[in-house]
Amino acid sequence: MDVTPELTTGVWADVVGQPEAVRTLRAAVRAADLLARGEPAPAGAMTHAWLFTGPPGSGRSVAARSFAAALQCTSGEGCGHCSACRTVQAGTHADVRVVVPEGLSISVSEMRSLVQASARRPTTGQWRVVLIEDSDRLTEGASNALLKAVEEPPDRTVFLLCAPSDHPEDVSVTIRSRCRVVQLKTPRPDAIAEVLAERDGIEPRMAQWAASVSGGHIGRARRLATDGEARERREAVLSVPLGLRRFSDVFTAAGGLVKASETDAVAANEDRNEAEKEELRTAMGAGGTGKGTAAATRGANAAIRELEKRQKSRATRSQRDALDLALVDLAGFYRDVLVVRSGSTAALNHPDFARSVSKAAAEWTSESTLRRLEAVLACRLALTQNVKPIIAVEAMAAALHRG
Known part of the structure; x- marks a missing residue:
């Protein structure tokens, strides 16, 4: 079992299956507390920039947020009960800024504003913490703006970056070289x-x-x-490999995958979008009467159009993420077929679809299965390069049918 009782208390309880990372971070918190009091601390235990990496779902942002809470904790090494811990976890602590990219990238203007804010001294806590989720989405300009701050860090400021890996294609070498890397693993x-x-x-x-x-x-x-609907969507995705009997099934399957991702994105953002618009209308004086209301209305309409652009970008990202999740499930199915054909005793990604996997293993050769797996991976790559989802998925489905 990866869970160690003494490590999973307070804010660390949310960091699942990462005992080595938690030990490293708790040691850093102890060192940070000594430094904040002007006392000597173990060399290298605490630094101003951290990079949390690991596979999807390993809890990179959760670990980073727990670390931020522990740094601000007033009762211990992340007790989870004090006001500082609770406000950091809720995202409302004055000295902890969390950046979650709304669209497909983090712009240079957003990063410059963030770097400027990071230079201020903490107001209520011991540290000013800047936590950037999905830092692999930084544009080149944004990376350069962040690099300057990381090279010459403000006093009492800590940067926490999260990325799928520390590969140069995800995070620039110059930024990576100035960070201490916390490598998370897939929880058991x-x-x-x-x-x-x-x-x-x-x-x-x-x-x-x-x-x-x-x-x-x-x-x-x-x-x-x-979520019952999430289970149904997964079943629909995993029915695709054996459902491509005729060429016409290619377009049906592709359309279904793309439509499901669009529906998922709408469901995830609909309520939030409307709430944001209503808040903006209220802030801009919607419904007012008297002098100046016409100008205020024009200003509100312009602001709403700008908000809708950001919401559209967020929806695009949500759709891509939902579609990528479906492709990961598909890739797992073909990997399971290869496992069965090889006679390996390795655990299946989809044990509840073992019967379908065995049927596919009996019908396909290892070579055709590998070609199908490569088609799924090629589709994932195409989506990162902004190929239209329906075109990328139809091309993949045709390759899956062909084998």
């Missing part, structure tokens, strides 16, 4: 199942199933365990 299914059952109150059998099919992605496991 039993650790995920324990968290779902004990912390989220999910029925143990459902928790075990969700953990076994989530690919080590904690958030995905939680969603599969609690």
